[in-house]
Amino acid sequence: MELVQIQRRLVDYTKSLFMEGFLDAQFLQLQQLQDDSNPDFVFEVVSLFFEDSEKLLNELTIALDQPNVDFKKLDSHVHQLKGSSSSIGAQRVKNACIAFRNYCDVQNIEGCLTCLQQVKQECYLVKNKFETLFRLEQQIMASGGSVPTIELGF
Amino acid sequence: MDSCNCIEPQWPPDDLLMKYQYISDFFIALAYFSIPLELIYFVKKSAVFPYRWVLVQFGAFIVLCGATHLINLWTFTMHTRTVAMVMTTAKVFTAVVSCATALMLVHIIPDLLSVKTRELFLKNKAAELDREMGLIRTQEETGRHVRMLTHEIRSTLDRHTILKTTLVELGRTLALEECALWMPTRTGLELQLSYTLRQQNPVGYTVPIHLPVINQVFSSSHAVKISPKCPVARIRPAGKYMPGEVVAVRVPLLHLSNFQINDWPELSTKRYALMVLMLPSDSARQWHVHELELVEVVADQVAVALSHAAILEESMRARDLLMEQNVALDLARREAETAIRARNDFLAVMNHEMRTPMHAIIALSSLLQETELTPEQRLMVETILKSSNLLSTLINDVLDLSRLEDGSLQLDLGTFNLFAVFREVLNLIKPIASVKKLHVSLNLAPDLPEYAIGDEKRLMQTILNVIGNAVKFSKEGSISITAFVAKSELLRDSRTPEFFPVPSDNHFYLRVQVKDSGVGISPQDIPKLFTKFAQTQSTATRNSGGSGLGLAICKRFVNLMEGHIWIESEGLGKGCTAIFMVKLGIPERLNEPKLPFMPKVPTNHGPTAFPGLKVLVMDENGVSRMVTKGLLVHLGCDVTMVSSSEECLRVVSHEHKVVFMDVCVPGMDGYEVAIRINEKFTKRHERPIIVALTGNTDKVTKENCMRVGMDGIILKPVSLDKMRSVLSDLLEHRVLFEAI
Numbered sequence: 001m002e003l004v005q006i007q008r009r010l011v012d013y014t015k016s017l018f019m020e021g022f023l024d025a026q027f028l029q030l031q032q033l034q035d036d037s038n039p040d041f042v043f044e045v046v047s048l049f050f051e052d053s054e055k056l057l058n059e060l061t062i063a064l065d066q067p068n069v070d071f072k073k074l075d076s077h078v079h080q081l082k083g084s085s086s087s088i089g090a091q092r093v094k095n096a097c098i099a100f101r102n103y104c105d106v107q108n109i110e111g112c113l114t115c116l117q118q119v120k121q122e123c124y125l126v127k128n129k130f131e132t133l134f135r136l137e138q139q140i141m142a143s144g145g146s147v148p149t150i151e152l153g154f
Numbered sequence: 155m156d157s158c159n160c161i162e163p164q165w166p167p168d169d170l171l172m173k174y175q176y177i178s179d180f181f182i183a184l185a186y187f188s189i190p191l192e193l194i195y196f197v198k199k200s201a202v203f204p205y206r207w208v209l210v211q212f213g214a215f216i217v218l219c220g221a222t223h224l225i226n227l228w229t230f231t232m233h234t235r236t237v238a239m240v241m242t243t244a245k246v247f248t249a250v251v252s253c254a255t256a257l258m259l260v261h262i263i264p265d266l267l268s269v270k271t272r273e274l275f276l277k278n279k280a281a282e283l284d285r286e287m288g289l290i291r292t293q294e295e296t297g298r299h300v301r302m303l304t305h306e307i308r309s310t311l312d313r314h315t316i317l318k319t320t321l322v323e324l325g326r327t328l329a330l331e332e333c334a335l336w337m338p339t340r341t342g343l344e345l346q347l348s349y350t351l352r353q354q355n356p357v358g359y360t361v362p363i364h365l366p367v368i369n370q371v372f373s374s375s376h377a378v379k380i381s382p383k384c385p386v387a388r389i390r391p392a393g394k395y396m397p398g399e400v401v402a403v404r405v406p407l408l409h410l411s412n413f414q415i416n417d418w419p420e421l422s423t424k425r426y427a428l429m430v431l432m433l434p435s436d437s438a439r440q441w442h443v444h445e446l447e448l449v450e451v452v453a454d455q456v457a458v459a460l461s462h463a464a465i466l467e468e469s470m471r472a473r474d475l476l477m478e479q480n481v482a483l484d485l486a487r488r489e490a491e492t493a494i495r496a497r498n499d500f501l502a503v504m505n506h507e508m509r510t511p512m513h514a515i516i517a518l519s520s521l522l523q524e525t526e527l528t529p530e531q532r533l534m535v536e537t538i539l540k541s542s543n544l545l546s547t548l549i550n551d552v553l554d555l556s557r558l559e560d561g562s563l564q565l566d567l568g569t570f571n572l573f574a575v576f577r578e579v580l581n582l583i584k585p586i587a588s589v590k591k592l593h594v595s596l597n598l599a600p601d602l603p604e605y606a607i608g609d610e611k612r613l614m615q616t617i618l619n620v621i622g623n624a625v626k627f628s629k630e631g632s633i634s635i636t637a638f639v640a641k642s643e644l645l646r647d648s649r650t651p652e653f654f655p656v657p658s659d660n661h662f663y664l665r666v667q668v669k670d671s672g673v674g675i676s677p678q679d680i681p682k683l684f685t686k687f688a689q690t691q692s693t694a695t696r697n698s699g700g701s702g703l704g705l706a707i708c709k710r711f712v713n714l715m716e717g718h719i720w721i722e723s724e725g726l727g728k729g730c731t732a733i734f735m736v737k738l739g740i741p742e743r744l745n746e747p748k749l750p751f752m753p754k755v756p757t758n759h760g761p762t763a764f765p766g767l768k769v770l771v772m773d774e775n776g777v778s779r780m781v782t783k784g785l786l787v788h789l790g791c792d793v794t795m796v797s798s799s800e801e802c803l804r805v806v807s808h809e810h811k812v813v814f815m816d817v818c819v820p821g822m823d824g825y826e827v828a829i830r831i832n833e834k835f836t837k838r839h840e841r842p843i844i845v846a847l848t849g850n851t852d853k854v855t856k857e858n859c860m861r862v863g864m865d866g867i868i869l870k871p872v873s874l875d876k877m878r879s880v881l882s883d884l885l886e887h888r889v890l891f892e893a894i
Binding site (some may be wrong): 014020022024025026029030032033035037038044045048049076080082083084087088089090092096099103118121125128 | 506521777780787788872
């Protein structure tokens with residue numbers, strides 16, 4: 001495809017991610033921090049996030065599998081995940097984490113399990129989205145263009 | 155023979171006569187001498203005697219008379235010429251004095267007589283004064299009785315006690331045989347015997363109120379003597395003795411409404427009670443004036459006391475009623491609060507519960523859209539997506555509306571491009587309008603500023619809603635949108651008298667008019683347009699769908715923006731015009747680089763404000779640590795990262811100017827670290843500035859931070875500009891306290 005079309009596609013795609021609530025303004029902040037001295041900043045942060053989140057999700061699954069669930073540990077893990085997701089602007093993951101924390105507070109195991117599922121699903125979704133995003137970016141870079149920045153008008 | 159000069163009346167032949175004369179003369183002399191002596195003696199005894207001179211004169215007169223008679227004694231026998239001379243002298247003196255006395259007595263005797271009259275007069279006067287004093291004493295006694303009675307009556311506010319006390323005290327003061335009080339019945343046609351003095355439980359003995367004697371008593375404010383035989387006085391069984399005199403007096407029963415400030419109470423509307431007082435039978439006592447006065451005064455006092463008691467009863471009743479109402483209101487309020495809280499909880503939960511599956515549906519259907527689908531499947535998926543978007547909007551609307559009503563919604567003010575908003579709305583509307591073959595035209599006035607300060611999202615929502623309605627309700631024709639700055643003449647619209655926009659230097663009023671040629675609205679439906687869930691009943695509108703919330707929400711947004719929205723229509727089939735005005739701010743200077751629509755250059759565009767500033771970042775969370783580091787590196791700082799408190803304390807040195815620590819991670823005590831850092835660096839200028847990064851700024855967190863000696867709090871997530879401004883503030887003032 002032509003460079004302009006790919007760029008257009010990237011912009012539209014990114015916009016749709018914002019519209020659908022996958023990302024929020026924090027992600028834009030991240031993009032601002034990316035510059036010539038730090039060209040892969042966003043990619044690095046997002047990858048770190050996914051590593052982190054995978055580990056945390058595993059921990060959470062194990063913790064919820066125990067006969068005596070340690071809600072404090074659960075809470076701290078979810079807190080971590082929430083912090084990470086809000087740092088990169090993964091809004092839906094963050095919201096799911098908030099809900100998860102509420103259930104932890106009231107020590108509702110059923111609720112926690114449901115939330116865990118949700119968080120996993122959200123992480124999976126947003127990971128897919130990011131992968132598409134990065135693929136598009138790579139295509140642009142490969143064609144020799146520059147990644148267009150996002151307009152906030154929506 | 156020689157004639158001798160001496161008279162020789164020798165014992166005349168009548169010896170006996172001579173003898174008797176002689177003796178009488180002697181006794182006369184004696185008496186005449188003793189009378190003055192007696193007088194002197196008695197006058198000396200008496201204290202006051204004004205006529206001493208008269209006494210002397212009288213005394214002299216008597217003494218001389220006595221002397222004369224005494225000397226006469228010698229003239230019976232032969233007596234010498236000397237004796238005759240003495241006799242003559244004495245007689246002459248006597249004559250003189252007695253004449254003088256006689257003359258004086260003419261003056262004296264009337265005086266003496268008048269003394270007697272005066273004495274009589276004084277005696278009468280004394281008697282009269284005695285009487286008067288007796289009267290005054292009785293009056294004073296009466297006055298004392300009245301005061302005591304009044305005091306007794308007024309010391310209680312209980313009606314029954316007042317009346318009973320009155321009767322008892324009156325009976326005692328006036329020594330009455332019987333005292334009775336007749337009260338008017340509820341119907342007002344009869345008087346009922348309510349209280350008596352001697353009889354313990356008066357039977358319900360009634361008397362019709364319109365008897366002539368009763369009328370006579372009621373029409374006079376004085377106590378009136380009545381016959382003992384009239385019905386109100388025949389309370390006691392008839393004895394064989396003469397009944398004593400009876401007096402009756404009226405007791406006004408005053409009500410609060412009787413006291414008008416400007417006039418005296420209306421006499422005609424008053425109700426009276428009748429008080430009947432009977433003197434003891436067979437005592438021959440009469441009613442004295444002062445007793446009647448006493449009775450009248452007491453009757454008045456009783457009236458006042460009764461009205462006070464009545465007023466007090468009323469006010470106590472009112473107060474009890476108020477207390478009951480208060481309790482009920484309190485209960486109602488608590489119930490309402492509980493209901494509101496329950497509703498809010500419900501909404502919060504439902505919101506989340508509803509949104510989550512909605513998002514799942516929308517997300518997955520959009521994902522599905524991107525996969526390989528047959529045309530029928532694609533159509534189905536698109537329908538699913540459209541419906542779920544609609545549902546999502548509805549949920550958002552409902553939540554927004556309830557938040558709007560709570561007043562908990564606040565505008566997100568920011569600078570935005572006004573033209574872009576309109577263009578965006580137009581872009582969204584164009585597809586639908588072209589399907590319906592409606593022509594849409596946008597007219598932006600030349601003096602409309604390009605940028606404005608306001609809540610962009612909600613303004614767009616409002617414009618979209620209004621234009622959307624115009625499109626929805628028009629089957630054909632055109633829609634014209636005009637936007638301009640409202641000038642002051644236009645600001646006061648006669649149709650909206652309650653809207654008083656006040657233009658000022660940093661604000662302007664944006665006026666948007668959307669005119670359509672659709673079905674129009676009948677005038678009686680116009681007021682209902684902005685009420686929630688109300689829809690016009692015509693079938694045309696019912697088929698168009700919608701929940702009826704849109705305009706209500708718009709109105710609330712517009713109100714929040716200090717504006718006004720209204721719709722005009724000439725009637726059904728004549729189209730309608732929706733007009734709204736909102737207050738927007740004018741941005742002072744041209745936009746900062748962070749504003750959209752300026753193409754961002756993906757190079758280091760911000761000034762490296764803090765070259766080489768040594769900063770320490772402590773955060774357990776890897777991702778957020780990396781983000782914070784990225785921020786600070788972008789600003790040119792030299793960042794050291796640590797992930798635990800021990801490492802932080804080990805690494806921190808006086809070279810580090812700022813320490814950022816995350817305090818919202820449970821289990822890692824950022825506060826402890828802050829205290830330790832404070833201990834480590836005793837000199838203030840060596841100590842690095844400590845800033846807390848946290849996810850919530852509730853009071854507890856703030857207090858904790860202040861307590862441990864932190865210099866500031868920043869709320870995560872941190873934007874680039876926020877970090878920049880925070881650092882500049884900190885380094886300039888060395889203290890921040892809070893940056894949201």
